[in-house]
Amino acid sequence: MPRYLIRPNASLASRALNFVGNQLHHEAHPAQLAALRDHRRTDPFYDDLQRWLSEMGRGKVLPLSGEGAEHNPITGTRIWHMAQEHAEKLRREIDGVEVVADRVMELIRPSKTATLAAKESMETGDPWHLEAIGLKDVGNGSRKGGKGVTVVVLDTGVAADHPEIAGRVKGSFTFDTENWKAEVQDPPQDTQGHGTHVTGLICGKTVGVAPEAEVIDGVMLPKGIGKMSDFILAMEWAGQQPEVQLVNLSAGLPGYLEEMATAVSGLMAVGVLPVVAVGNEGRNRTRSPGNFVEVISVGASNDAGKVASFSGGGTVSSAGHSYKVPDLVAPGQAIYSCDMDGGYDAWDGTSMATPIVSGIAALLLEEDPHITVTDLTEELMERCQDLGQPEDRQGRGLLRWEVPS
Numbered sequence: 001m002p003r004y005l006i007r008p009n010a011s012l013a014s015r016a017l018n019f020v021g022n023q024l025h026h027e028a029h030p031a032q033l034a035a036l037r038d039h040r041r042t043d044p045f046y047d048d049l050q051r052w053l054s055e056m057g058r059g060k061v062l063p064l065s066g067e068g069a070e071h072n073p074i075t076g077t078r079i080w081h082m083a084q085e086h087a088e089k090l091r092r093e094i095d096g097v098e099v100v101a102d103r104v105m106e107l108i109r110p111s112k113t114a115t116l117a118a119k120e121s122m123e124t125g126d127p128w129h130l131e132a133i134g135l136k137d138v139g140n141g142s143r144k145g146g147k148g149v150t151v152v153v154l155d156t157g158v159a160a161d162h163p164e165i166a167g168r169v170k171g172s173f174t175f176d177t178e179n180w181k182a183e184v185q186d187p188p189q190d191t192q193g194h195g196t197h198v199t200g201l202i203c204g205k206t207v208g209v210a211p212e213a214e215v216i217d218g219v220m221l222p223k224g225i226g227k228m229s230d231f232i233l234a235m236e237w238a239g240q241q242p243e244v245q246l247v248n249l250s251a252g253l254p255g256y257l258e259e260m261a262t263a264v265s266g267l268m269a270v271g272v273l274p275v276v277a278v279g280n281e282g283r284n285r286t287r288s289p290g291n292f293v294e295v296i297s298v299g300a301s302n303d304a305g306k307v308a309s310f311s312g313g314g315t316v317s318s319a320g321h322s323y324k325v326p327d328l329v330a331p332g333q334a335i336y337s338c339d340m341d342g343g344y345d346a347w348d349g350t351s352m353a354t355p356i357v358s359g360i361a362a363l364l365l366e367e368d369p370h371i372t373v374t375d376l377t378e379e380l381m382e383r384c385q386d387l388g389q390p391e392d393r394q395g396r397g398l399l400r401w402e403v404p405s
Helices: 025-043 044-056 082-093 128-134 194-203 228-239 260-267 350-367 373-383
Strands: 003-008 061-063 078-082 097-101 104-107 150-155 169-177 181-184 215-218 226-228 248-250 251-252 275-277 295-300 314-319 321-325 328-330 335-339 344-348
Touching: 003 025, 003 228, 003 260, 025 260, 044 061, 044 082, 044 150, 078 082, 082 097, 082 228, 097 128, 097 260, 104 228, 104 251, 128 328, 150 194, 150 228, 150 350, 194 215, 194 335, 215 228, 228 260, 248 295, 248 350, 251 275, 260 275, 275 350, 328 350, 335 350, 344 350, 350 373
Parallel strands: 150 215, 150 248, 169 215, 248 275, 275 295, 295 328
Antiparallel strands: 003 078, 003 097, 061 078, 104 226, 169 181, 314 321, 335 344
């Protein structure tokens, strides 16, 4: 039977969920998660859904993701196997329900920089992205930062034995949606190379922004391909890990998809900030979830201090409101980081800019471990340098650790 995602069609924000004062500190996580569970438990929508399921019987509908309020509190989404006729019946009989067929979700694919060769080691000037964002001691391995901060990288996997990131990957997991669980992967493996490149930019010794941060690897996109149900399970898993403060994501689907917005809102409600690539299709094109107000939406800049031509951006309209994305940009063109087979390679993509932003967020979290989600968001915005380009290209501008006076 086909697989469907079932959720209330109103946005999480309009259902009175408030995360303004929620902290990213791990000690605050249990209470924030409990509050979100209570929010789901008191929503009459789920009682109506449970009654409908009981009336239909298990021979016609097979839940994959659990049925009670304790299941899927982050996304508020149920995953069911059922025939198309039963999906249509559900739409007719439950007010406010959204029933969406599971679909393929892909990596926002970067490209290798054609003008730069792979290298065995970094030389002065190779990690130009660090100098561009105002970090000192560029690329010499002496910088510290991000200690005590944990970032989930939802990607293709990580080659954790790469010398650049050795000791920084504290766990690796794959996702089994049919049994609705995350499984330990030991040793960690990268299925395509993207996740290793991204991880290096977060916590690499010479190319990383926050060399003391730790990463948990979630293989959401094996070989660059997953499904929406993998995304929902990954959001649930990441949001329920008490040590996690940041989620780095470089995947999405074109356009504005409301069913994904509630998932990332739930992360913020438990004190986890999603940092998401906006896409590589250029002007007036964006991807979900990188085009949501509930995330830090990241575009790419180049070494000339301009927005890269491939970097996505535009105006998004939702629930009667319009806003511009991305929120900000970071270096994303000709960016050297870890090759999964060893050494270093240079890639172009908003996928490269996104972990740079996650790295700066980790540095800010180390400075103020009890900062709230909204204050961290504001701090990131305030550190942006105006590049003099339209808001729907640069957002607030180039994110920097040290903003020029």
